[in-house]
């Protein structure tokens with residue numbers, strides 16, 4: 001009796017001290033977690049990696065390598081996909097600005113597609129593939145979400161939005177020649193990576209100013225690469241036409257649907273001219289001979305007035321005329337009517353950084369002949385066949401005096 005009575009207060013004390021130690025360790029743990037991972041970050045981490053409802057084990061292979069966003073997280077981040085958060089709406093669906101719990105800004109693209117055409121497994125496999133393609137001149141796909149009828153892609157947000165806003169949109173940002181040259185070179189490098197250096201060959205199909213995003217330092221990043229993989233072949237092709245981007249489309253793709261890297265190279269040529277002139281490739285409000293940019297550029301070249309193509313604001317600011325002219329000649333090369341005469345992106349990059357011989361005699365680009373364009377029965381196909389090959393071209397030479 002005496003022994004058990006003396007043991008009782010001792011074990012009570014032991015129990016009390018033990019609980020105190022455990023409590024202390026718990027508080028310490030919570031403090032460390034709170035200090036090093038902010039609560040928002042923790043929540044975002046949990047919701048990002050949450051399995052999509054009904055995920056089978058086979059799918060979890062993909063989920064180990066990509067971030068899966070909970071639909072609720074994206075709803076919250078975009079203020080319930082509020083119209084104030086709408087960044088724009090392209091051929092593949094609307095894009096919303098969002099802010100995650102940890103403060104990271106994202107661009108959420110709600111794909112407008114028929115889910116029956118691609119199962120979850122295929123969707124996640126494509127997302128995984130695109131996520132694996134990374135380059136400093138490509139927009140990063142952070143992850144995705146598939147919820148009910150919705151499929152969403154989550155991209156990093158680019159602070160300076162897309163190039164179209166600056167070239168002919170509402171933005172009043174001015175880009176000097178140095179920045180424009182860096183943008184042209186960056187796009188060329190991004191395309192070179194997609195065409196030649198990444199582990200899978202990707203033809204972008206929709207190179208245009210709105211698909212060039214600019215980061216906080218105005219470094220360009222190509223967006224929307226690989227998007228066509230989520231759509232059936234014919235639909236992806238149509239989306240480009242509906243988005244009104246035919247002015248960028250290479251003749252062989254527009255007419256015969258022949259798709260190769262060379263179609264992107266043609267679009268790149270159109271984009272370079274847009275960047276230098278600061279205007280849209282097609283503008284029917286302009287006097288008739290100026291309406292189609294590649295055609296107008298060539299006319300000016302023939303008259304030795306190519307300098308008139310250059311954005312007057314940029315001229316005022318000061319340009320390196322020789323560099324600008326060289327860049328326009330490179331664009332002419334990209335715009336060749338015959339796909340095999342357009343140089344690959346690696347050569348274009350080399351020309352832009354002057355690692356290979358400069359272009360001395362630009363050759364006539366592909367564009368519709370005005371007389372023929374009025375006659376609807378004559379297609380671009382027929383007109384491109386009439387174009388002189390650069391080998392027999394009577395192009396004026398560089399020795400012509402420039403203004």
Ligand SMILES: Nc1ncnc2c1ncn2[C@@H]1O[C@H](COP(=O)(O)OP(=O)(O)OP(=O)(O)O)[C@@H](O)[C@H]1O
Pocket residue numbers: 087088089090091092093094095107139155156157158159161162165206210211213223224243
């Ligand atoms: N990652 C991003 N960061 C910032 N803004 C973006 C981002 N992605 C898209 N946007 C903005 O959203 C707009 C709409 O993009 P979206 O890709 O849907 O349309 P588009 O580029 O005009 O056409 P397409 O569907 O043919 O690509 C863009 O013009 C751009 O301003």
Ligand SMILES: [Mg+2]
Pocket residue numbers: 090210211223224
């Ligand atoms: Mg786009």
